[in-house]
Amino acid sequence: MSDAYYLQLTEHLRELIxxxxxxxxxxxxxxxxxxxxxxxxxMTLRQALAQLEGEGRIHRSNRRGxxxxxxxxxxDPTRDAGFNDYVRAQxxxxxxxxxxxxxxxHPPAAQALGLPASHAFYHIRRRRFVDDRAVLAExxxxxPERAPGLLEHRFDHSLWGLLRKHWQIELAHxxxxxxxxxxxxxxxxxxxxxxxxxxxxINRAIFDGERRPVEYDEEHWLHDAICVTVDI
Amino acid sequence: MSDAYYLQLTEHLRELIxxxxxxxxxxxxxxxxxxxxxxxxxMTLRQALAQLEGEGRIHRSNRRGxxxxxxxxxxDPTRDAGFNDYVRAQxxxxxxxxxxxxxxxHPPAAQALGLPASHAFYHIRRRRFVDDRAVLAExxxxxPERAPGLLEHRFDHSLWGLLRKHWQIELAHxxxxxxxxxxxxxxxxxxxxxxxxxxxxINRAIFDGERRPVEYDEEHWLHDAICVTVDI
DNA sequence: CTGGCAATCTGGTCTATACCAAGGATGGTT
DNA sequence: AACCATCCTTGGTATAGACCAGATTGCCAG
Numbered sequence: 001m002s003d004a005y006y007l008q009l010t011e012h013l014r015e016l017i018x019x020x021x022x023x024x025x026x027x028x029x030x031x032x033x034x035x036x037x038x039x040x041x042x043m044t045l046r047q048a049l050a051q052l053e054g055e056g057r058i059h060r061s062n063r064r065g066x067x068x069x070x071x072x073x074x075x076d077p078t079r080d081a082g083f084n085d086y087v088r089a090q091x092x093x094x095x096x097x098x099x100x101x102x103x104x105x106h107p108p109a110a111q112a113l114g115l116p117a118s119h120a121f122y123h124i125r126r127r128r129f130v131d132d133r134a135v136l137a138e139x140x141x142x143x144p145e146r147a148p149g150l151l152e153h154r155f156d157h158s159l160w161g162l163l164r165k166h167w168q169i170e171l172a173h174x175x176x177x178x179x180x181x182x183x184x185x186x187x188x189x190x191x192x193x194x195x196x197x198x199x200x201x202i203n204r205a206i207f208d209g210e211r212r213p214v215e216y217d218e219e220h221w222l223h224d225a226i227c228v229t230v231d232i
Numbered sequence: 233m234s235d236a237y238y239l240q241l242t243e244h245l246r247e248l249i250x251x252x253x254x255x256x257x258x259x260x261x262x263x264x265x266x267x268x269x270x271x272x273x274x275m276t277l278r279q280a281l282a283q284l285e286g287e288g289r290i291h292r293s294n295r296r297g298x299x300x301x302x303x304x305x306x307x308d309p310t311r312d313a314g315f316n317d318y319v320r321a322q323x324x325x326x327x328x329x330x331x332x333x334x335x336x337x338h339p340p341a342a343q344a345l346g347l348p349a350s351h352a353f354y355h356i357r358r359r360r361f362v363d364d365r366a367v368l369a370e371x372x373x374x375x376p377e378r379a380p381g382l383l384e385h386r387f388d389h390s391l392w393g394l395l396r397k398h399w400q401i402e403l404a405h406x407x408x409x410x411x412x413x414x415x416x417x418x419x420x421x422x423x424x425x426x427x428x429x430x431x432x433x434i435n436r437a438i439f440d441g442e443r444r445p446v447e448y449d450e451e452h453w454l455h456d457a458i459c460v461t462v463d464i
Numbered sequence: 465c466t467g468g469c470a471a472t473c474t475g476g477t478c479t480a481t482a483c484c485a486a487g488g489a490t491g492g493t494t
Numbered sequence: 495a496a497c498c499a500t501c502c503t504t505g506g507t508a509t510a511g512a513c514c515a516g517a518t519t520g521c522c523a524g
Contacts, residue, residue, distance in 0.1 A: 236508090237508075272509085273508070274511095275507095275510090276509080294517085295515075295516045
């Protein structure tokens with residue numbers, strides 16, 4: 001069934017990837033070298049690489065090179081387990097960087113929570129790592145009335161843990177949406193990947209036991225970094 | 233901020249797309265024509281198209297052309313509403329084609345349901361349309377002991393409806409997984425798209441009230457066709 | 465009127481090459 | 495030891511052109 005050459009290339013590359021000994025730090029050889037080795041042009045080779053990227057087998061770090069993608073992290077967005085906890089539970093190493101903390105309106109959050117568009121929120125933006133790979137850019141918008149003084153705290157741990165502990169907030173109702181996307185300029189930059197890289201967007205609107213709005217958040221994951229799970 | 237040219241192209245194309253009057257049947261002009269119009273090469277133009285494809289704004293039907301993508305269908309995989317019902321509830325037109333019905337073992341289903349790998353299942357494969365666009369290729373594997381004689385029925389309506397009605401099966405526990413993927417050769421062919429097109433895979437293992445395995449299924453959606461929702 | 469073949473349209477694949485721009489390493493300076 | 499300018503490596507973008515292969519259309523023959 002004489003295939004397109006780039007599809008044959010993916011097979012060769014798959015072999016290369018399977019064999020951790022043939023790679024250093026899970027890093028693939030440079031495109032030019034691979035193209036030469038397989039007697040083709042960089043363009044054709046890149047088509048093969050793009051295919052494997054779509055399958056989630058390899059990924060690239062902007063202008064640094066191609067790397068073998070690790071196992072996907074299992075992630076259940078319906079639970080309120082903290083990032084650090086569920087990453088560690090899977091024997092991976094979590095890390096969080098807080099990129100910004102501010103107070104300002106955010107119409108999309110307001111709309112999702114049923115508040116007027118001009119309503120101000122505590123906004124926290126973070127970048128999260130698994131085994132030192134930046135895989136998630138997230139923004140949270142918390143309704144200030146629910147957690148006055150929130151911004152005095154540190155945000156490198158679970159925000160929901162904070163809300164529960166200091167303000168006794170019970171996260172009752174959640175409305176979750178997930179869809180494939182192309183990472184925005186900003187998210188791509190924060191994650192160190194090419195703009196337009198495939199991603200998975202997850203956003204949640206969260207209400208307390210009395211149906212009062214508590215928080216809205218948006219997560220932008222590298223598409224190959226997670227496998228979403230839900231158990232009911 | 234002088235951008236890459238293909239990114240400027242995406243802006244022009246976005247304009248083109250916004251304006252339904254400039255397109256016939258939501259169909260974009262041929263690549264060669266667009267390339268000429270924007271004074272660039274087909275390769276560069278295709279990069280812009282690929283970007284918009286990743287954003288879910290346009291899609292292509294294998295060797296037929298590029299089309300503007302419709303609104304995403306909202307889909308809650310935790311509910312057992314039938315496809316026809318929730319599609320119609322969103323004022324869209326559903327259609328289902330049964331591609332295959334057979335009895336045979338399927339190790340992945342067996343594993344997900346905790347059965348021996350050699351266990352035989354009723355296997356049903358369908359293709360589902362929204363507004364005449366094939367958006368979903370799905371396979372279901374039903375445990376025969378739960379629904380003897382199932383294959384005598386028709387499968388263009390809700391399978392879960394059938395199970396409830398004829399065998400009084402209550403779908404109690406579900407284990408759901410979702411991840412981005414590249415569509416397989418077979419799925420791509422069934423959906424009339426290029427192999428390797430970005431997709432969203434959803435699979436479920438379902439048990440009855442007594443924790444007995446009932447069914448395992450795999451759904452392969454075009455990535456731009458749905459927005460997954462979950463409310464808790 | 466209908467079935468089938470052929471031309472044509474459209475995207476799909478591939479070659480060969482050039483230059484750009486960000487990341488990282490190097491080595492010298494302070 | 496910290497810092498910074500520079501160079502090199504690597505992917506990112508772009509051109510120009512050629513041929514392949516499935517989908518569609520339309521014509522022609524039966």
